[in-house]
Amino acid sequence: MSNRAFAPVALAVALALAAASQLVTNEYFFTAGYTVLLFVILATAWNILGGYTGYVNFGSAAFFAIGAYTTVALYNAFKAPLPVTIVAGTAVAGLAGLGLGYLTLRLRGVFFAIASLALAVVLYVFVVNWDFVGGARGAYILQPREVPFGMPRYIHLIYSVQLLMVALALVVARAIEHSTLGRGLAAIRDDELAAECSGVPTLRLKIFSAMASCALMGMAGTTFPYYLSYIEPSSAFSLSYAVNSIAMPLIGGMMSWIGPLIGAVLLGTVQQLVQVTVSSAWNLLIVGVLLVLFVTLAPNGIMGWVEAWRRRRER
Amino acid sequence: MAEALLEVRGVTKRFGGFTALESVDFTVRPGERVGLIGPNGSGKSTLVNCIAGTLRNEEGSIRFEGQDIGRHPAHKRIRLGLARSFQIPKPFASMTVLDNLCVPLLYAARKHERLPRSRVVEEATHILKQVGLADRAQAMSGGLTQVDMRKLELARAMAAKPKLLISDEAMAGLSASEVDDILALLFGLKEQGVAVIMIEHVMRAVMKFSERIAVLVAGRKIADGDPQAVAGNAEVVKAYLGE
Numbered sequence: 424m425s426n427r428a429f430a431p432v433a434l435a436v437a438l439a440l441a442a443a444s445q446l447v448t449n450e451y452f453f454t455a456g457y458t459v460l461l462f463v464i465l466a467t468a469w470n471i472l473g474g475y476t477g478y479v480n481f482g483s484a485a486f487f488a489i490g491a492y493t494t495v496a497l498y499n500a501f502k503a504p505l506p507v508t509i510v511a512g513t514a515v516a517g518l519a520g521l522g523l524g525y526l527t528l529r530l531r532g533v534f535f536a537i538a539s540l541a542l543a544v545v546l547y548v549f550v551v552n553w554d555f556v557g558g559a560r561g562a563y564i565l566q567p568r569e570v571p572f573g574m575p576r577y578i579h580l581i582y583s584v585q586l587l588m589v590a591l592a593l594v595v596a597r598a599i600e601h602s603t604l605g606r607g608l609a610a611i612r613d614d615e616l617a618a619e620c621s622g623v624p625t626l627r628l629k630i631f632s633a634m635a636s637c638a639l640m641g642m643a644g645t646t647f648p649y650y651l652s653y654i655e656p657s658s659a660f661s662l663s664y665a666v667n668s669i670a671m672p673l674i675g676g677m678m679s680w681i682g683p684l685i686g687a688v689l690l691g692t693v694q695q696l697v698q699v700t701v702s703s704a705w706n707l708l709i710v711g712v713l714l715v716l717f718v719t720l721a722p723n724g725i726m727g728w729v730e731a732w733r734r735r736r737e738r
Numbered sequence: 739m740a741e742a743l744l745e746v747r748g749v750t751k752r753f754g755g756f757t758a759l760e761s762v763d764f765t766v767r768p769g770e771r772v773g774l775i776g777p778n779g780s781g782k783s784t785l786v787n788c789i790a791g792t793l794r795n796e797e798g799s800i801r802f803e804g805q806d807i808g809r810h811p812a813h814k815r816i817r818l819g820l821a822r823s824f825q826i827p828k829p830f831a832s833m834t835v836l837d838n839l840c841v842p843l844l845y846a847a848r849k850h851e852r853l854p855r856s857r858v859v860e861e862a863t864h865i866l867k868q869v870g871l872a873d874r875a876q877a878m879s880g881g882l883t884q885v886d887m888r889k890l891e892l893a894r895a896m897a898a899k900p901k902l903l904i905s906d907e908a909m910a911g912l913s914a915s916e917v918d919d920i921l922a923l924l925f926g927l928k929e930q931g932v933a934v935i936m937i938e939h940v941m942r943a944v945m946k947f948s949e950r951i952a953v954l955v956a957g958r959k960i961a962d963g964d965p966q967a968v969a970g971n972a973e974v975v976k977a978y979l980g981e
Contacts, residue, residue, distance in 0.1 A: 603844045603845070603855075606837070606840060606841055606844060607841070607844075607845060609830065609832060609833060610830050610833075610841045612832070613829070613830035613831050613832050613833065614828040614829075614830060614831075616792060616824075616828065617824065617828035617829075617830065617894075618830075618841070619792070619811070619812045619813050620790060620792065620812050620813075620816060620821075620822055620824075621813075621816065621841045621842040621845060621846060621894060621898065622813050622816045622817050622841075622842055622845035622846030622847075622849065622898060623813055623841065623845045624811075624813045624845075625813065626811075678832065
């Protein structure tokens with residue numbers, strides 16, 4: 424399917440799912456659904472830099488938090504409406520991604536990963552000490568009483584917006600993958616020097632990739648304060664975002680846009696089930712065990728495994 | 739003498755206190771076949787890296803078709819038509835052999851050849867036929883044999899549609915018949931008007947291929963001229979065999 428054809432299909436699916444969700448009255452559905460969709464966006468976004476370009480970003484939580492705290496800052500400043508905060512949060516996170524992109528100039532492999540983690544810590548400390556957005560105490564964001572489009576409750580709106588964001592993230596990731604740009608990024612991932620010597624403007628592509636990746640993570644964060652009505656730094660910067668946004672593409676497969684989607688739906692759902700049936704403390708343990716299993720048994724993820732199987736069958 | 743395609747003047751490169759290249763002059767005319775030889779550590783690869791843009795020389799100038807390219811990043815130089823192959827093959831391992839060639843075709847050849855996007859795959863297939871890798875087109879490049887990987891390395895440089903191709907030890911460790919395969923390939927480029935700098939330790943190949951040979955020893959160029967004359971040069975013999 425061409426990129427141009429995929430966009431309307433993704434949009435239509437998102438709208439259909441959003442329409443169907445209007446009939447759901449069970450509160451828990453939205454709690455679980457929102458989290459899984461959030462992970463789909465984060466995993467898809469992470470994969471643009473991590474999977475396509477080969478730069479492992481451990482700071483996903485920071486870019487997510489940038490989106491969330493842009494919402495808080497704009498809400499506190501002039502009660503900015505949701506659409507404004509979404510655009511602004513995406514833009515601010517994208518700009519922060521520019522900084523991350525420049526880090527790739529000198530840092531590779533594990534050094535880049537450490538630097539991205541350090542970036543997250545710096546931002547965390549900054550937010551903790553920034554009183555205007557609540558500092559360590561956190562901040563309250565009141566959901567508007569009026570719900571637009573005649574939706575039953577505000578969570579229906581947040582969930583629908585989240586579905587549209589998932590569609591957008593998938594469209595962007597797929598468009599990048601199936602383009603000359605995607606081929607350039609893959610060349611950088613495989614061998615940066617050889618890519619540069621094949622005419623690929625490596626720095627420009629890496630910066631673009633980092634900006635796109637971080638902007639989408641920021642976008643995912645913008646609705647977060649509305650979802651909980653309350654936000655505080657340690658939940659916004661939670662390690663679980665950083666770990667999950669790496670683990671999900673790894674388990675699903677990092678070579679294509681569909682891998683992070685599968686990984687996030689699978690792992691996200693399993694975590695939600697465990698949270699309800701066993702305990703929330705088990706979540707990261709489950710992720711860890713699954714990661715170890717996949718890294719040893721199917722290092723290229725579910726999609727890689729499917730691909731290998733298909734190749735074997737053709738032969 | 740025709741105007742030089744590549745003109746290296748007084749290039750000096752230091753790594754800390756070590757001078758890897760000292761005021762090296764080196765020219766290549768359009769379509770010329772030049773051999774670049776010298777003992778290990780004499781600075782051949784450093785010179786190639788300075789010309790291709792993966793290292794920056796501290797002093798001296800590098801001009802390509804009269805244009806000063808000394809400050810250009812590597813990707814700009816290849817877009818002007820200055821391609822190289824790597825001594826240790828660097829395939830894009832997650833891609834098929836065919837896709838490996840599409841990268842320079844899309845990013846370099848399209849810039850100066852005005853190659854339409856629709857013809858990229860056709861062109862890549864054509865180059866693979868030339869180098870004898872056509873039947874491996876859909877294989878993953880990471881799984882190729884050493885010889886095939888060397889061929890892919892050259893093919894990828896060719897796919898950039900260069901005016902000058904630098905082949906950095908494409909034949910090291912290959913058997914006699916494999917060396918002949920690669921030689922034939924490089925001779926084929928001459929027919930297309932591509933100038934070639936061949937860096938090689940396989941003397942049989944260099945002598946057969948080159949119209950002119952330059953010799954680097956300890957970062958200095960000690961000889962440059964007709965292959966027979968250079969091979970008989972007392973200083974060159976001394977550098978290779980000792981006194």
